[in-house]
Amino acid sequence: MGTATRVSGSLMPDVVRDAMQRASRAYVQLDELQAAVGRRIAELTRNDAAYVCSSATAGLVLATAACITGDDPEAMASLPRPDRVPGLPTRVVIHRCQRFAYDFSIRSVGVEFVEVGPSRAEVNLGETTRAEELRAAIDDDGVAAVMYLPGATSELGAVPLSEVIKIAHARGVPVIVDAASQIPPIENLWHFSGHGGPAPWARAQKAIGVRPDAPDDVVGLGADLAIFSGGKGLCGPASTGLILGRRDLIDAIARQGNPRPLIGRPMKVGKEELCGIVAAVEWSLGRDFEALARQYEDDVRIVLKAVRGLKGVTASRSWPSEAGQPMPRALVRIFDGARVDRDTLLKRLDAGRPRIEVWPSGADGIHVNPQTLEPGEATIVGDALRRHLA
Numbered sequence: 015m016g017t018a019t020r021v022s023g024s025l026m027p028d029v030v031r032d033a034m035q036r037a038s039r040a041y042v043q044l045d046e047l048q049a050a051v052g053r054r055i056a057e058l059t060r061n062d063a064a065y066v067c068s069s070a071t072a073g074l075v076l077a078t079a080a081c082i083t084g085d086d087p088e089a090m091a092s093l094p095r096p097d098r099v100p101g102l103p104t105r106v107v108i109h110r111c112q113r114f115a116y117d118f119s120i121r122s123v124g125v126e127f128v129e130v131g132p133s134r135a136e137v138n139l140g141e142t143t144r145a146e147e148l149r150a151a152i153d154d155d156g157v158a159a160v161m162y163l164p165g166a167t168s169e170l171g172a173v174p175l176s177e178v179i180k181i182a183h184a185r186g187v188p189v190i191v192d193a194a195s196q197i198p199p200i201e202n203l204w205h206f207s208g209h210g211g212p213a214p215w216a217r218a219q220k221a222i223g224v225r226p227d228a229p230d231d232v233v234g235l236g237a238d239l240a241i242f243s244g245g246k247g248l249c250g251p252a253s254t255g256l257i258l259g260r261r262d263l264i265d266a267i268a269r270q271g272n273p274r275p276l277i278g279r280p281m282k283v284g285k286e287e288l289c290g291i292v293a294a295v296e297w298s299l300g301r302d303f304e305a306l307a308r309q310y311e312d313d314v315r316i317v318l319k320a321v322r323g324l325k326g327v328t329a330s331r332s333w334p335s336e337a338g339q340p341m342p343r344a345l346v347r348i349f350d351g352a353r354v355d356r357d358t359l360l361k362r363l364d365a366g367r368p369r370i371e372v373w374p375s376g377a378d379g380i381h382v383n384p385q386t387l388e389p390g391e392a393t394i395v396g397d398a399l400r401r402h403l404a
């Protein structure tokens with residue numbers, strides 16, 4: 015299924031578990047550990063500053079809060095009713111086509127959305143967002159931030175992020191990027207909010223020949239804050255999230271995060287998670303990306319081969335992932351004449367041992383995402399598909 019939170023995200027490598035276990039044996043001043051962890055993660059990810067919270071959605075809450083309050087203690091204490099303090103911004107601008115289930119977390123801080131551009135359905139009919147519309151929405155003293163959801167699919171019909179940042183910054187409004195599931199590519203850690211740098215994932219895909227035009231480096235786009243889930247592509251504790259970016263905003267987050275009794279207090283991370291996510295970022299940066307890129311391609315091929323030639327079934331390599339990441343998946347489509355229909359297949363995969371969860375695609379397809387497969391597991395998935403469909 016890929017790194018979906020409802021199926022528990024990812025598996026932690028041993029170094030992450032060991033770091034958590036070591037951390038569990040000592041007392042710390044939580045503020046000091048949080049600050050040290052932030053410095054280390056900022057350095058590793060080529061950002062000015064970093065903060066660890068309990069999830070990407072907690073990151074959305076804290077990032078929104080910081081954009082409203084800055085370093086003003088009275089403003090922090092007013093949340094989630096910023097409207098009670100005269101002069102505080104209470105609106106967040108978002109593309110209508112980028113509204114998503116988790117945007118509840120942003121609204122929970124006490125802001126309202128100002129939506130711009132066409133809906134997702136209208137984008138699918140060919141409409142796009144005009145930059146002037148975005149500019150007009152931001153031209154308002156009550157705007158705390160612009161929210162942006164990157165990825166090949168969610169950016170369709172939206173103003174490109176680089177232009178959004180230019181327009182917002184011209185008005186002094188910060189841009190928050192929800193990149194929760196945008197790893198791979200690992201270089202996104204420094205692409206959105208950081209200073210740019212090498213692009214190891216793109217280089218690896220170029221080296222194995224699946225993306226000949228991949229760039230060798232990425233620029234830093236200049237987003238004010240970028241948020242990542244710790245338990246998805248980074249393979250850290252599922253109860254962590256990273257907020258990367260501007261130092262003053264990260265400071266404003268830390269001042270209302272755990273252990274301070276303000277809006278971030280229920281989004282507590284313990285010393286175990288703090289040490290675990292540092293180990294996970296270090297491990298993630300040191301992966302053999304060529305081997306990983308090759309494994310994804312091999313796993314997709316194994317699944318496609320297993321179902322090819324079955325009656326009423328077609329199979330193809332698809333690109334990008336459900337989150338718009340540059341990586342392949344296997345798309346299997348099931349038509350009249352197949353042994354079972356798509357929904358029956360989903361039920362049987364879920365009822366099997368081992369239990370297999372895949373994303374549905376449209377009315378008749380499934381997507382098999384290799385990101386969460388351990389070596390050898392693609393064969394298990396392929397065999398199960400063949401058993402149910404043959």
Ligand SMILES: *Cc1c(COP(=O)(O)O)cnc(C)c1O
Pocket residue numbers: 019068069070071072116163192193194195242243244245254255337
């Ligand atoms: C997964 C996801 C989230 C939520 O991440 P958690 O760490 O589970 O809170 C938020 N936004 C997007 C775009 C996601 O893909």
